[in-house]
Amino acid sequence: MEKRRFFIDGMVGEEALLTGEEFAHARTVLRLDTGSEVILLDNSGKEYDGIVTSVGKREMRVHVLSVREGEREAATDVKLLFGFLKNADRNEFVVQKATELGVREIGLFSSEYSSAHVSENKLERLRRVAKESAKQCLRSCAPAIEYHPSLQDALHSGMGYANKFFACEFLREKGADLRRIDGSAVLVVGSEGGFTRAEFEGAVSLGYRGVSLGKRILRAETAAVALTAVVMFGAGEWQN
Numbered sequence: 483m484e485k486r487r488f489f490i491d492g493m494v495g496e497e498a499l500l501t502g503e504e505f506a507h508a509r510t511v512l513r514l515d516t517g518s519e520v521i522l523l524d525n526s527g528k529e530y531d532g533i534v535t536s537v538g539k540r541e542m543r544v545h546v547l548s549v550r551e552g553e554r555e556a557a558t559d560v561k562l563l564f565g566f567l568k569n570a571d572r573n574e575f576v577v578q579k580a581t582e583l584g585v586r587e588i589g590l591f592s593s594e595y596s597s598a599h600v601s602e603n604k605l606e607r608l609r610r611v612a613k614e615s616a617k618q619c620l621r622s623c624a625p626a627i628e629y630h631p632s633l634q635d636a637l638h639s640g641m642g643y644a645n646k647f648f649a650c651e652f653l654r655e656k657g658a659d660l661r662r663i664d665g666s667a668v669l670v671v672g673s674e675g676g677f678t679r680a681e682f683e684g685a686v687s688l689g690y691r692g693v694s695l696g697k698r699i700l701r702a703e704t705a706a707v708a709l710t711a712v713v714m715f716g717a718g719e720w721q722n
């Protein structure tokens with residue numbers, strides 16, 4: 483079995499502490515104890531092999547034995563921007579699948595037709611989902627998750643990306659070709675309410691290109707996962 487993986491906040495020399503939820507999970511769910519071998523992740527892309535050296539009531543001390551670069555991160559920097567959905571499970575689904583597919587950053591936004599209430603608690607929950615998913619698929623980094631109170635703000639966060647794709651359900655002209663993608667990419671997918679024409683035009687004026695996901699209207703979460711998968715493929719991420 484793969485060694486258990488945990489996210490840590492930092493390390494002092496060769497010692498790291500598992501605290502908070504990671505500790506609770508290690509101790510009460512997995513029953514790890516002194517001598518257990520673990521892999522620690524600090525979101526730098528590195529992986530640290532360690533061994534538990536002591537267990538307290540609130541923390542577990544781990545001695546790091548070796549360090550290496552994680553090998554599972556996508557070479558292509560992909561950011562997913564998606565409209566915050568009303569249903570918490572669907573937001574979690576998108577975060578989980580985008581993490582598995584290798585997305586490096588996730589931005590949630592509110593827009594004209596998206597009226598879900600966003601709270602710090604909900605964002606924290608999504609960050610936990612991203613971490614759990616990252617561990618499960620053996621990534622060494624969990625995607626950062628941030629919230630943009632407006633679509634405009636979200637679109638601006640993607641300005642540095644080489645390719646800017648906007649999934650537009652009412653696109654009339656031919657959409658951008660996703661079969662071959664060079665360089666980084668930011669992807670925009672709307673919530674259940676979709677986008678207004680003015681929102682799409684605003685995105686185009688910032689350099690975003692409309693993309694079509696076919697003839698049918700997909701649910702937001704299907705669109706987000708399908709577009710991410712296609713972009714990863716187009717960027718060559720599926721050719722090991």
Ligand code: SAH
Pocket residue numbers: 648649650651652670671672673674675676677693694695696697698699700701702705706
């Ligand atoms: N309420 C809208 C649908 C929104 S679908 C309507 O009734 O028309 C949610 C999001 O998924 C859209 O904003 C878009 O980003 C994406 N999407 C769904 N189907 C799509 C398609 N065929 N082409 C491009 N984007 C699509």
